[in-house]
Amino acid sequence: MKILMASSEAVPYAKTGGLADAVSALSITLAKLGHEVKLVIPRYYGIDRGALTLIPEAMGVPVGGGEEWCAVYTTDLEGSPKKNPVTVYFIDHEKFFGRDGIYGTPSEPDFLDNPRRFTFFSRSVFQLCRKIDWYPEVLHAHDWPAAMVPVFLKFGERREGFAKTVSVLTIHNLGYQGIYSKDNYWYTRLGWNEFYTAGFEDWSMMNLLKAGIYSADKLNTVSPNYAEETKTSAQGFRLDGALRYRAADYTGILNGIDSQLWNPKTDTLLPAKYNPKDMSGKAKNKEALQKEYGLHPDPKLPIIGMITRLTGQKGVGALFGPAYGSAFSICRDMNLQFVLLGSGEAWCENELQSLSGRLSNFKARIGYSEDISHLIEAGADFFLMPSQYEPCGLNQMYSLAYGTVPIVRSTGGLADTVSNFHEETGEGTGFMFNDLTPSAIYNTVGWAVWAYYNRRPQIEAMRLRGMQQDFSWEKSAKKYLDMYESALTPSTK
Ligand code: ADP
Ligand code: GLC
Numbered sequence: 427m428k429i430l431m432a433s434s435e436a437v438p439y440a441k442t443g444g445l446a447d448a449v450s451a452l453s454i455t456l457a458k459l460g461h462e463v464k465l466v467i468p469r470y471y472g473i474d475r476g477a478l479t480l481i482p483e484a485m486g487v488p489v490g491g492g493e494e495w496c497a498v499y500t501t502d503l504e505g506s507p508k509k510n511p512v513t514v515y516f517i518d519h520e521k522f523f524g525r526d527g528i529y530g531t532p533s534e535p536d537f538l539d540n541p542r543r544f545t546f547f548s549r550s551v552f553q554l555c556r557k558i559d560w561y562p563e564v565l566h567a568h569d570w571p572a573a574m575v576p577v578f579l580k581f582g583e584r585r586e587g588f589a590k591t592v593s594v595l596t597i598h599n600l601g602y603q604g605i606y607s608k609d610n611y612w613y614t615r616l617g618w619n620e621f622y623t624a625g626f627e628d629w630s631m632m633n634l635l636k637a638g639i640y641s642a643d644k645l646n647t648v649s650p651n652y653a654e655e656t657k658t659s660a661q662g663f664r665l666d667g668a669l670r671y672r673a674a675d676y677t678g679i680l681n682g683i684d685s686q687l688w689n690p691k692t693d694t695l696l697p698a699k700y701n702p703k704d705m706s707g708k709a710k711n712k713e714a715l716q717k718e719y720g721l722h723p724d725p726k727l728p729i730i731g732m733i734t735r736l737t738g739q740k741g742v743g744a745l746f747g748p749a750y751g752s753a754f755s756i757c758r759d760m761n762l763q764f765v766l767l768g769s770g771e772a773w774c775e776n777e778l779q780s781l782s783g784r785l786s787n788f789k790a791r792i793g794y795s796e797d798i799s800h801l802i803e804a805g806a807d808f809f810l811m812p813s814q815y816e817p818c819g820l821n822q823m824y825s826l827a828y829g830t831v832p833i834v835r836s837t838g839g840l841a842d843t844v845s846n847f848h849e850e851t852g853e854g855t856g857f858m859f860n861d862l863t864p865s866a867i868y869n870t871v872g873w874a875v876w877a878y879y880n881r882r883p884q885i886e887a888m889r890l891r892g893m894q895q896d897f898s899w900e901k902s903a904k905k906y907l908d909m910y911e912s913a914l915t916p917s918t919k
Contacts, residue, residue, distance in 0.1 A: 427910060429456060430562035431465040432551045434544070434571035436514070438504055439473050440528055443735060444681070444820045445598045448648065449568055451684045452906065453512045454505055455899040459907070462510070464562070466554055468523045468547050469499055469516035477501065478516060485557050487550045490613045494519060494546055498554060505686070515558075517550045529571075532772075540571075541610035544634070548574035549614075552583050561587035564910045566594045570604035573638025574614065580641045581620050592913040594906075595642035597635070599817050600656050600663045601739060604634030625668065639668045643913040645676045646906075648818035649839030653678030661815060679906060680842055681818040682899030688803075688824045690893075695800040700829075702893045708804065708829060715805030718798065719765050719789040727787075728878045729763045730756075730871065731806030731830065733799045733821055736770030736778075741812030741835060744862050746777045752864035754781060756871050757788040761879075765806065766790040767798050803828040807885075808857075808874050812867050816840050822856070826892035831885065832856035833874050835866075843897070847877065852884040855892045 431453050435446035449465070457463045469475070478499035486493035496519040502511035517523070522543040530536045537543065548567075555561050567575035576593035584591065611621060611632050625640025626632050639645060647653045655661040657670050669676055686692070690708075691701045697714045700707030709725060716723045734740045745753045757764050764785075766778065769792055778790035791798060803809070809825035811834045818839035822832040826843070834840040836858045847854035857877075859870040878885055 427564060428462045428562045429564045429566055431463065431566045432572040432575045433467055433568040434528060436465055436467050439467060440470050442528055445569060447684065447820060448598065448681050450503060451682065451899050452903060453503060455903040457506050457510050457512045459903060460510065463512045464515065465503060465512055466515045466517065466551055469518035470523050470528060471525055473516060475499060485553050487546055487553050488615060489546050489549050496550065498557065515554055517547055519546065522546055541606040542613050544571040544604065545574055545614050548572055549578060551575050552578060555587060562591055563914060564594060565591055567638065568596050569598050570602055570635040573604065573634045576642035577624050577637045581616055581624055592643040594644045594909060594913060595638045597645065597647040600665060603636065605631050608632040636665055636668055639665060639672060644909050645672055646679050646909060649680045649842045650678035651842045652817045652838040655838060677909065679902055680839060681820065682902045683820060683823045683827065683897045685898060688827055690804055690828050693800055695797050696804050702890050705829065711801060711805035715765065715801050718801060721763050721789060727761060727763050728807040728875055729765060729805065730808045730810050731802040732766040732810045733802055734768045736768045736774035739814055741814050741862055742774050744864050745812055745867055746774055746781065752868040755868055757785045760872060760875050762787065762875055764788045765802060767795060767802055769793055803830055806830050807878060808833050811840060812862060813837055813840060814862055823897045826855060826895050829889035829893050831874065831888055831892065833870055834858055835862060836860050847888065852887060855888055
C-alpha cells in the first residue's frame with residue numbers, strides 16, 4: 427500500500443512530545459511490513475539543510491491570494507529498513523518555518539501566523555505529490571497542524587492522481603485543536619459554503635481539527651479508552667458531539683513503543699544493561715541515577731521517577747500546586763527519593779526549583795535530556811504519571827519495559843496499559859487511582875511505598891510481569907492497516 431504521512435513533528439527532526447515518536451515509529455513499522463511509506467514535515471530552522479538532498483526547482487503552493495513558493499528537501503528516515511526506506515520530505519519555507527520553535531516560543535507560545543503556516547503546509551502535501559509524481563492510496567494526517575489535509579482532499583483535491591486516495595486523521599491530543607479567528611479563512615482558498623460543510627465553524631471561530639474530524643474518511647485516537655472518553659462531554663474538549671457523529675468511523679488504536687530504542691537488554695545510553703533473567707544491572711542504574719541527581723546512595727530507598735512536559739495535562743497542578751500539593755508531603759513523610767526531569771510552564775519550573783531547595787530527597791532537573799530520561803526509566807523503582815488526561819502516554823510503557831512499576835491515574839491510555847495491583851493475589855502491573863487530587867496521589871504513592879517495604883516479592887514479580895508485556899508497533903501497525911483497508915473499501919450500506 428502507498429501511504430503518505432503528514433505531520434508537524436517526527437523524530438529525529440522535530441519533537442515536542444510523543445507525536446514525534448509515534449509518527450516515525452509507525453512509518454518505519456509499516457515499511458518493515460512491506461508498504462511504501464513517505465513522510466512529509468516542515469523544514470524548521472533547527473533542521474540542517476546540509477544533511478539533506480535538495481529536490482531541484484521551487485514548488486508553488488496555492489494559498490491566499492496567489493502562490494507561496496518553497497523548496498523541498500529529502501532524505502531517508504533514520505532507522506527505516508535499508509531495502510524499503512521511508513522517504514522524508516521537508517517543506518522549506520523561510521518566512522513560515524525559518525525561526526526557532528515549532529508552534530511558538532516561551533514568549534509567543536502560539537505564533538500569530540500558525541493558521542497560515544499550517545494551512546500552507548497542508549496544501550503543500552498535494553503539490554509535493556505532483557512534484558514527485560507519486561500519489562498515495564492513503565493520506566494519513568496527524569493532529570490539528572495537518573488536519574486540513576483531509577479537508578483539502580475532500581473539497582477540491584480528490585481528482586487526477588488523487589481520484590482514489592482516502593484520508594485518515596489521527597488525533598494524538600484533543601486538547602490542541604488549532605482554533606483561530608475566521609479572518610484567516612480566506613487563506614485556505616475554500617469557499618464560505620465549505621466553512622460550514624467541512625465543519626470549520628466553531629462559535630464564529632475557525633477550528634482546524636474539527637474540520638479534519640468532519641472531513642477525514644476514517645479517524646482514530648491513540649488508545650481505545652481515550653476514544654471512548656473523547657465521546658463524552660467531560661473529556662471531549664467540546665468536540666465530543668463531532669466525534670459521536672463520526673463514531674462509526676472512529677476507533678482507538680494503542681501506540682506501540684520503539685523496542686530498539688527502549689529496551690533494557692540493549693540500551694546503549696545506560697551504564698548497565700539488564701533483562702528479566704538477570705536484574706542486577708537495574709541496581710547499578712539506580713546507583714548511577716542517585717549519583718547523577720546528587721542523592722544519598724542508599725540502595726534500600728525506593729526511587730519515584732517522573733519525566734514530563736510541565737503542563738496541566740500531566741497533572742502537575744495537583745502534585746506541585748501552589749500549596750506544594752502532594753509532592754512536598756510525600757517527600758516529607760515517606761522514606762523515599764523522588765527524581766524529576768521536565769520542562770514547560772514557568773510557574774511549575776519555579777515550584778520545582780523551590781521544592782528541590784527545601785527537601786533533601788527531592789531533585790528536579792529542568793530541561794530536555796534523552797540520556798537522563800533513559801537513566802530514570804532504568805534506575806527508578808516507580809514511575810509516576812498523575813495525568814489529567816492521557817490519549818496514550820509512552821512513559822508508562824517504557825517503565826513497564828524497564829521493570830519500573832508505574833503509578834498512574836486511571837485515565838485514557840494509562841488505563842489501557844496498566845493494571846492495578848491486587849494485594850491478595852499479587853496480580854497487576856502498577857498502582858492506580860481515580861481522582862486527580864493531592865490526597866489521591868499521596869495515598870497511592872504511599873500504598874506503593876508500603877508494598878515496596880512490606881510486599882517485596884510481589885513488587886519483584888510485578889516488575890517481571892511488566893517486562894513481559896507486548897507493546898510492539900507491529901501489533902498497532904496492523905490495526906492501522908485494517909483502518910486503511912476499511913477506508914479504501916467503503917461499505918455499500
Ligand atoms: P506527551 O506527548 O503528551 O508529552 P507521551 O508520554 O506520549 O506524552 O510522550 C512524551 C515523550 O517525550 C516521551 O518519549 C518522553 O520520554 C519524552 N519527554 C518528555 N519530557 C522530556 C524531557 N524533559 N526530557 C526527555 N524526554 C522527555
Ligand atoms: C500526545 C498525547 C500522548 C500520546 C502522544 C503520542 O502528545 O498527549 O498521550 O502518547 O500524543 O500519540
